[in-house]
Structures are given as structure tokens and as C-alpha cells.
Amino acid sequence: MSSLDQLPVLVRLTRRLEDAEALDGPVHALEPKVRRLFGSGARGRVLRGDWLGHALHPLLTDFVIGSWTSATVLDVVGRGRWPDAARTLVGTGLVVVGPTAWTGWAEWSEAGPTDKRVGFVHAVSNGVAIGLYASSWIARRRGNQRAGARRALAGAAVASAAGFLGGHLAVARKVGSRHPEFDAPDLP
Numbered sequence: 001m002s003s004l005d006q007l008p009v010l011v012r013l014t015r016r017l018e019d020a021e022a023l024d025g026p027v028h029a030l031e032p033k034v035r036r037l038f039g040s041g042a043r044g045r046v047l048r049g050d051w052l053g054h055a056l057h058p059l060l061t062d063f064v065i066g067s068w069t070s071a072t073v074l075d076v077v078g079r080g081r082w083p084d085a086a087r088t089l090v091g092t093g094l095v096v097v098g099p100t101a102w103t104g105w106a107e108w109s110e111a112g113p114t115d116k117r118v119g120f121v122h123a124v125s126n127g128v129a130i131g132l133y134a135s136s137w138i139a140r141r142r143g144n145q146r147a148g149a150r151r152a153l154a155g156a157a158v159a160s161a162a163g164f165l166g167g168h169l170a171v172a173r174k175v176g177s178r179h180p181e182f183d184a185p186d187l188p
Contacts, residue, residue: 014118014165017117017121018114018117018118019114026120027116027117027120030120031109031116034108038102038105039110044106047103047105047106053178053182054178054179055103055177056103057104060099060100061100065093065163067090068152068159069156070089071087071089075149080145083148086145087137087148090137090148090152094133094134094137097130107175110177111169114173115169118168119165119175125158125159128158129158129162132154132155136155
């Protein structure tokens with residue numbers, strides 16, 4: 001039994017994802033486009049949050065996740081009593097997810113190869129979640145609240161997996177812009 005087999009299942013799966021060289025093809029195909037659109041020049045500096053001294057992506061993810069989670073709470077707790085509010089929250093997340101993704105791509109453009117593999121799967125997973133939430137919003141708009149709620153729950157499940165990978169990148173891998181002052185050792 002290898003030492004990798006003794007790790008918790010999520011750690012083991014994440015490490016395998018980090019080592020998945022099969023992802024290098026799609027990563028290399030995307031790199032120049034992402035760098036040009038989101039990662040270079042003034043646009044890249046703004047999207048990474050250099051002006052703030054802190055990565056902008058984690059700040060924006062809270063708006064998306066908060067909106068979508070709130071919609072799910074209304075769906076589950078309200079059992080259809082607040083359909084307009086739930087649809088508005090799903091829509092709010094859909095509006096904010098674009099700029100949130102742009103900031104993520106800006107960070108991704110500066111990451112190393114291992115982190116780009118994980119970031120690619122994070123982005124694809126988020127794309128699936130976005131599709132499910134868009135489908136939820138459309139169903140709700142057409143008056144099918146039950147289908148909208150089910151699709152949002154599916155979106156929440158996929159977004160949670162994507163969020164795990166994003167959290168791994170931010171916390172374990174330390175991917176993200178920050179002012180050099182934050183790298184200074186703690187003083188007593």
C-alpha cells in the first residue's frame with residue numbers, strides 16, 4: 001500500500017488531480033487565450049487585485065456563493081413560498097459570476113503547472129454549476145419553481161465540489177495575489 005493510499009479520500013483525489021498530466025493538453029491550449037484576455041497588462045493587474053493588495057477572486061466568490069446558497073435556503077425552508085426572491089438570488093449569482101470568473105482566470109494565468117491542472121477542473125466544474133443555475137433561473141422564470149429548485153440543488157452540489165478545489169488552491173497551494181507585506185514573518 002502506497003503512502004498516497006493512506007491519505008483521506010479527498011486529499012488522495014486532489015493529489016491525483018494535481019499529478020494528472022492528461023490535463024496538460026487543455027491547459028496549454030487555454031493558457032495563451034486566458035493570459036491575453038485576463039492575465040496581462042493593466043487588466044490582469046486589476047483583475048488579480050494588485051491595486052487592493054489582496055486577491056479579488058475570493059471576495060467576489062462570496063457574492064456568487066452567498067446568492068445561490070440563499071436561494072437554496074429559501075427553496076428548502078420556504079417550500080415554494082418565496083419563488084420571486086429565490087429567482088432573484090439565482091439571477092444575482094449569475095450576474096456576478098462573470099466578473100468572478102474573470103478574476104479567477106487572472107489568478108490562474110500566474111499559477112504554476114500543478115495549480116493550473118486543478119484550476120482547470122475548478123473552472124470546468126464551475127461552468128457546469130453555472131449551466132445548472134442558468135437552467136434553474138429559466139425554469140423559475142417560466143413558472144416551474146420545483147424544477148428550478150431541483151436544478152439549483154444540483155448546481156449547489158457541483159459548485160461545492162468546485163469550491164473545494166478553489167479552497168485547496170487558495171489555502172493549501174497559496175495561489176492568489178497578495179501584497180509582499182503579507183509574506184513577512186510574524187513579529188513577536
